[in-house]
Amino acid sequence: xxxxxxxxxxxxxxxxxLVIFVFLPxxxxxxxxxxxxxxxYLEVFAHPLIGNKFWHEILRALxxxxxxxxxxxxxxxxxxxxxxxxIVKSDIPGKSLIEDLTTLPLVIPTSGFGxxxxxxxxxxxxxSAIIGRRIGVDVIIPGIKIPALMLxxxxxxTFPYVVRTISGALRDVESSYEIISRSxxxxxxxxxxxxxxxxxxxxxLSGSVLAFARSLGETGATMIIAGVSTTAPIAIVKxxxxxxLAPAAFLGALLVGMSLIIILPVxxxxxxxxxxxxxxxxxxELRMTKLxxxxxxxxxxxRDIFALLALTLVILAPIATLSLxxxxxxxxxxxxxxxxxxxxxxxxxxxxxxxxxxxxxKTSFIASTLATLISMYIAIISLPIITxxxxxxxxxxxxxxPLVIPTSALGLSMILLWGPKGFKLINPGIWLIxxxxxxxxxxxxxxxxxxxxxxxxxxxxxxxxxxxxxxLYDVYETITLPMTKRGILAGTLLAFTHSLGETGATFIVMGxxxxxxxxxxxxxxxxxxxxxMFASLLLILISLALLGIIRVATG
Amino acid sequence: MPxxxxxxxxxxxxxxxALDGVNLEIKDREYVCIIGPSxxxxxxxxxxxxxILEPDEGQVYxxxxxxSEIPIEERRLGIVMQDIMLFPHMNIWxxxxxxxxxxxxxxxxxxxxxxxxxxxxxxxxxxxxxPNELSRGAQQKVALARALAADAKLLLxxxxxxxxxxxxxxxxxxxxxxxxxxxxxxxxxxxxxQEEAMSIADRIVIMRRGKVEQVGTPIELYASPKTPFxxxxxxxxxxxxxxxxxxxxxxxxxxxLKNGTKIVAEELRGINGKVVVAIRPEHISITEDKxxxxxxxxxxxxxxxxIIEVNFLxxxxxxxxxTDEGEIIVKAPRNxxxxxxxxxxxxxxxKAYVFNYPEEGLERAIAYE
Numbered sequence: 001x002x003x004x005x006x007x008x009x010x011x012x013x014x015x016x017x018l019v020i021f022v023f024l025p026x027x028x029x030x031x032x033x034x035x036x037x038x039x040x041y042l043e044v045f046a047h048p049l050i051g052n053k054f055w056h057e058i059l060r061a062l063x064x065x066x067x068x069x070x071x072x073x074x075x076x077x078x079x080x081x082x083x084x085x086x087i088v089k090s091d092i093p094g095k096s097l098i099e100d101l102t103t104l105p106l107v108i109p110t111s112g113f114g115x116x117x118x119x120x121x122x123x124x125x126x127x128s129a130i131i132g133r134r135i136g137v138d139v140i141i142p143g144i145k146i147p148a149l150m151l152x153x154x155x156x157x158t159f160p161y162v163v164r165t166i167s168g169a170l171r172d173v174e175s176s177y178e179i180i181s182r183s184x185x186x187x188x189x190x191x192x193x194x195x196x197x198x199x200x201x202x203x204x205l206s207g208s209v210l211a212f213a214r215s216l217g218e219t220g221a222t223m224i225i226a227g228v229s230t231t232a233p234i235a236i237v238k239x240x241x242x243x244x245l246a247p248a249a250f251l252g253a254l255l256v257g258m259s260l261i262i263i264l265p266v267x268x269x270x271x272x273x274x275x276x277x278x279x280x281x282x283x284x285e286l287r288m289t290k291l292x293x294x295x296x297x298x299x300x301x302x303r304d305i306f307a308l309l310a311l312t313l314v315i316l317a318p319i320a321t322l323s324l325x326x327x328x329x330x331x332x333x334x335x336x337x338x339x340x341x342x343x344x345x346x347x348x349x350x351x352x353x354x355x356x357x358x359x360x361x362k363t364s365f366i367a368s369t370l371a372t373l374i375s376m377y378i379a380i381i382s383l384p385i386i387t388x389x390x391x392x393x394x395x396x397x398x399x400x401x402p403l404v405i406p407t408s409a410l411g412l413s414m415i416l417l418w419g420p421k422g423f424k425l426i427n428p429g430i431w432l433i434x435x436x437x438x439x440x441x442x443x444x445x446x447x448x449x450x451x452x453x454x455x456x457x458x459x460x461x462x463x464x465x466x467x468x469x470x471x472l473y474d475v476y477e478t479i480t481l482p483m484t485k486r487g488i489l490a491g492t493l494l495a496f497t498h499s500l501g502e503t504g505a506t507f508i509v510m511g512x513x514x515x516x517x518x519x520x521x522x523x524x525x526x527x528x529x530x531x532x533m534f535a536s537l538l539l540i541l542i543s544l545a546l547l548g549i550i551r552v553a554t555g
Numbered sequence: 556m557p558x559x560x561x562x563x564x565x566x567x568x569x570x571x572x573a574l575d576g577v578n579l580e581i582k583d584r585e586y587v588c589i590i591g592p593s594x595x596x597x598x599x600x601x602x603x604x605x606x607i608l609e610p611d612e613g614q615v616y617x618x619x620x621x622x623s624e625i626p627i628e629e630r631r632l633g634i635v636m637q638d639i640m641l642f643p644h645m646n647i648w649x650x651x652x653x654x655x656x657x658x659x660x661x662x663x664x665x666x667x668x669x670x671x672x673x674x675x676x677x678x679x680x681x682x683x684x685x686p687n688e689l690s691r692g693a694q695q696k697v698a699l700a701r702a703l704a705a706d707a708k709l710l711l712x713x714x715x716x717x718x719x720x721x722x723x724x725x726x727x728x729x730x731x732x733x734x735x736x737x738x739x740x741x742x743x744x745x746x747x748x749q750e751e752a753m754s755i756a757d758r759i760v761i762m763r764r765g766k767v768e769q770v771g772t773p774i775e776l777y778a779s780p781k782t783p784f785x786x787x788x789x790x791x792x793x794x795x796x797x798x799x800x801x802x803x804x805x806x807x808x809x810x811x812l813k814n815g816t817k818i819v820a821e822e823l824r825g826i827n828g829k830v831v832v833a834i835r836p837e838h839i840s841i842t843e844d845k846x847x848x849x850x851x852x853x854x855x856x857x858x859x860x861x862i863i864e865v866n867f868l869x870x871x872x873x874x875x876x877x878t879d880e881g882e883i884i885v886k887a888p889r890n891x892x893x894x895x896x897x898x899x900x901x902x903x904x905x906k907a908y909v910f911n912y913p914e915e916g917l918e919r920a921i922a923y924e
Binding site: 184 | 607632657701
């Protein structure tokens with residue numbers, strides 16, 4: 001009897017933590033909307049002075065965000081699939097380096113990376129100088145009416161999700177299937193289309209959804225390169241600062257709702273195998289295979305070259321440009337020769353950006369360390385309820401949501417929930433940053449832990465230990481934790497880098513405790529470009545070091 | 556028409572030598588089984604023949620053409636694996652007609668090839684079902700049908716019955732041989748099951764530690780094994796003794812075992828000195844030793860002992876007998892009188908194999924590795 005009580009106690013503690021720290025902030029905006037619908041309606045749709053002006057602005061911002069996210073995902077797939085294929089299947093040298101490069105945008109703070117991309121296409125010493133044309137914030141792609149720079153940044157920040165999920169799936173597809181297909185007479189292109197592609201389809205789908213949601217919610221880098229264009233997350237930040245809470249909350253709730261609608265069905269579809277009848281009629285199929293047989297095998301090299309070129313443009317070029325510019329601008333502006341536009345002057349001159357940067361790095365590290373440590377404990381406590389209860393799968397699915405909620409909506413939600421405009425428990429500042437980061441850190445740690453839990457079939461060993469007479473606590477201490485240790489560690493480090501680079505939500509909740517990623521946004525807005533360059537480079541270097549630590553720690 | 560020639564093939568994985576100079580010739584329309592303990596290199600050899608693995612040295616020729624010079628899609632191989640490897644997202648019909656479709660054949664030909672393959676294997680499953688809705692045995696039949704619909708001339712079977720329940724596997728193996736023979740195909744079938752190989756192969760290749768130990772028909776391997784290992788691997792249990800040749804009389808050699816028992820056996824290879832004697836359990840007859848009725852133990856090929864274990868195995872009875880030369884396994888036909896444990900018995904040896912004493916020692920020479 002006592003043992004069962006313990007079990008219930010442990011599971012309900014885990015559940016309580018998840019609800020308070022993760023689920024409540026994630027869904028609060030939806031509840032807030034419903035509870036204060038009259039107020040919101042009045043502000044957004046029937047304002048006595050401006051009528052439904054906000055509604056029109058919301059529609060405009062949403063429309064831009066959706067167009068942007070959709071286009072981003074399409075480009076992600078076009079460059080992501082060949083890249084994933086190259087990483088898994090080809091035998092070119094330096095493959096693991098390429099794979100590391102692909103994950104860089106996931107660990108580099110988005111504001112720093114966005115700034116580096118902007119430099120690449122606009123600065124006098126960047127790719128723009130080579131191609132002879134600046135792609136500034138004002139260049140709009142005709143037809144779809146998306147700022148070109150915004151699209152570039154979103155692609156480089158989201159395509160790693162596509163590459164990672166697809167390359168993971170490609171690794172799982174046994175090469176025997178491809179060998180058998182080839183031995184049955186199929187060319188390599190036909191084999192890809194008819195055997196490999198359908199088998200990795202669920203991952204393509206879930207990778208795309210993740211990339212779509214990320215693009216829809218991207219705030220940090222977008223703030224830097226937005227210019228006059230306003231995406232939905234940017235509108236939330238803007239309105240929050242103007243204290244127009246009703247439209248901000250309404251738009252935030254819409255974004256959260258949209259993320260839910262997109263991610264839940266896909267999670268459901270991906271979890272079960274479906275019968276995929278070929279949609280192509282047989283007569284067409286026969287003609288297609290004939291055509292595919294004529295594609296020469298040299299095509300493979302074109303694919304690899306294309307993938308490498310894309311990788312260079314979206315990842316290497318920004319980092320190289322940033323480094324180059326920091327060096328060129330170190331002493332003075334290379335054009336005008338003005339010392340006060342040099343990096344050194346801005347850092348150590350009267351504006352003393354060096355001290356500000358150092359202070360913000362300190363703030364960042366303290367906030368991120370606290371957030372990840374607390375998240376790790378919450379993750380460890382809530383492991384049993386996910387692995388050992390009937391609602392476990394449901395919880396695991398819901399935990400995906402904090403990962404795709406637009407960060408500015410999350411920040412707003414925190415302000416409205418715990419902050420001065422809600423329960424008045426925590427004022428904007430470092431503690432609110434910590435609590436905000438917990439919301440997305442817990443799912444990251446849980447996801448990697450659960451993955452390693454199932455990978456090494458820990459539950460079988462747990463059952464064995466239970467049958468040998470171990471109590472739930474014994475099992476947890478002697479079996480579960482040791483066996484999932486690596487997963488917990490990897491997840492925690494990953495969450496730490498996420499937390500360090502988070503910009504959108506932090507920007508709203510930080511009060512006067514500025515973190516280094518948000519500092520870059522402020523510096524760009526204050527036109528302290530050389531200082532921003534230096535801070536971005538510093539952040540990128542820190543992230544690279546963290547990436548190295550992750551690799552060593554997780555083998 | 557495919558004949559396969561393997562010339563001096565070597566393959567190394569780091570420190571491990573998987574294939575150590577393999578030479579082999581497989582004739583057209585032959586059903587060959589490759590058997591050996593796990594790690595003996597049999598699967599690696601099959602992959603090298605298929606051209607999936609490239610050997611470090613040596614070459615494989617199919618119909619006189621080096622296999623590496625033919626693109627895999629034109630080799631007309633039918634590869635069937637233990638893991639079955641039906642495309643999981645395609646239904647049964649789409650799996651079977653996969654090859655004619657990807658070769659871009661005409662619709663009516665595609666259909667005809669699919670139906671022929673299905674009827675050859677007597678597949679009556681719902682063609683719309685997905686592979687995982689079928690039993691393992693039925694899945695493997697579909698995989699075979701897929702290979703046949705591809706007009707494969709050379710079937711490469713890697714433990715094709717390994718993941719199927721024993722009863723179904725036994726039925727399927729005869730079916731496999733029947734199809735190969737009726738279509739005039741060549742088949743190379745890797746298995747670790749010597750009984751499976753004995754019952755369907757024209758010839759058997761026995762592999763050990765990356766080398767071919769012996770090649771021959773099942774009867775040849777059973778009747779005249781070249782090494783103690785082959786003797787143990789083919790035909791099940793065997794009794795092994797160390798001894799020395801003391802006398803020779805034409806083709807007959809007299810061997811003295813450790814504790815003095817004399818064995819007279821046919822020995823054609825002219826071996827002398829220290830030897831290994833192998834005796835199959837079915838080549839020993841067992842009779843009750845009724846009170847010193849036969850006390851003259853100086854005579855040859857006779858051992859005295861006491862039964863310590865009796866196992867009834869359906870068609871025969873297996874005895875373990877404790878003798879001066881150690882424990883000896885004896886198989887007696889079922890119709891004989893069943894003797895009980897502790898009965899004193901006399902063992903008469905009807906046939907024994909004599910081998911040169913192996914350099915590595917008897918223990919290592921007959922180990923399943």
